[in-house]
Amino acid sequence: MSKDPYKDLKITKGAVVRPGTTLVNKTGSWRSERPIVDHEKCVGCGNCEKFCPDMAIKEMENGRFEVDLEYCKGCGICAEECPVKAIEMEKEER
């Protein structure tokens, strides 16, 4: 965890010098519904990735769109904006 901002934390004069460090905060724990992608139905338009406010859907090297469950907050925008309804929201069970 080289990017952990809490390690060796000294109080500076109001400056955050380490960019992109909110990554330590796993917002996936907020989720009450998780998106399930049906790769058979998917046409690869990329709407889900485009409209994700949490950068939690990415196109993989094999062209598949996968959900990063560590950060997905389960807002459901991807399922709503999918033109072929290839994403379904499923109740999260813990």
Added chain:
Amino acid sequence: MGDDRFNHEEDLFCPGHRACPGCGAALTSKFVTEVTGPNTIMSMPTGCMEVTTTPYPESAWGISWIHNIFENAAAVAGGIERAYRSFKRRGKKGYTDYDDVNFVVLAGDGATFDIGIRSLSGMMERGHDVLYICYDNEAYMNTGIQRSSSTPIGASTTTSPAGKESLGEDIHKKDMPSIAAAHGLEYIATASIAYPEDFKKKVEKALEIEGPKYIQIFAPCPRGWRHESKNSIKIARLAVETGLYPIYEMENGEITNVKKLKERKPVEEYLKAQGRFKHLFKQEGGDKVVEELQSIADHNAKKIGIDK
């Protein structure tokens, strides 16, 4: 760290930020960084995006980012721009690539329409090379959904609550793009998160222009507008399709490049999708407010020329 299949190294706006699920402003931030690239200095006043993206000592930003109080985001951005220009003129090491640096302000509607309008006006008047982007979620969401001068008529907020004696906000939304236009800006645009390509094109175009620029983007807030988080994009689209939030560009005072509509939808469709307007369909006199909102949409259509 985390799931190895996912690489967030290239995200200039990183996940892990504390914005609510389905946040329109977070989407705006993502779109902005996708266009500006890393060589950008962003000044941001207090607001939802400031609070949710930078809980000390974390930062969601992959670009240079500075926070300042509500009043002076534009002034700070202007100061940075002038300092860069000065350093470059004096040949200071590391500042000679001035032309490639983007100076951007990203502010909410409270900081733009109300509290920061003085410094914004000053920045526009002095002609700093700054792109000012306002994410318009039509109230002070960060502090608990208080009305701002961007709140549309009829909307229920915590300081304009709907109840026995009230039908929600009773003052019209301020026409901020026209105020910016009165400063003689070369480029002004409105956009919506429902049309990211359009917005990104506008940001790209604005960054190429020297001098002050103003872009206002419609960004729904599921928490404040009382709608399901999944409907953020749908509602943003409806606002455009009903004519309540026209998308256009204004170049040297002339309205150009309007998003035209074949058939405008009735405003009810947009209003019924949100809890902040639900009293308009239950309370007595609500129909009058709906009519008024429809007349605003009609007026927009005429003034800006939305209808095909």
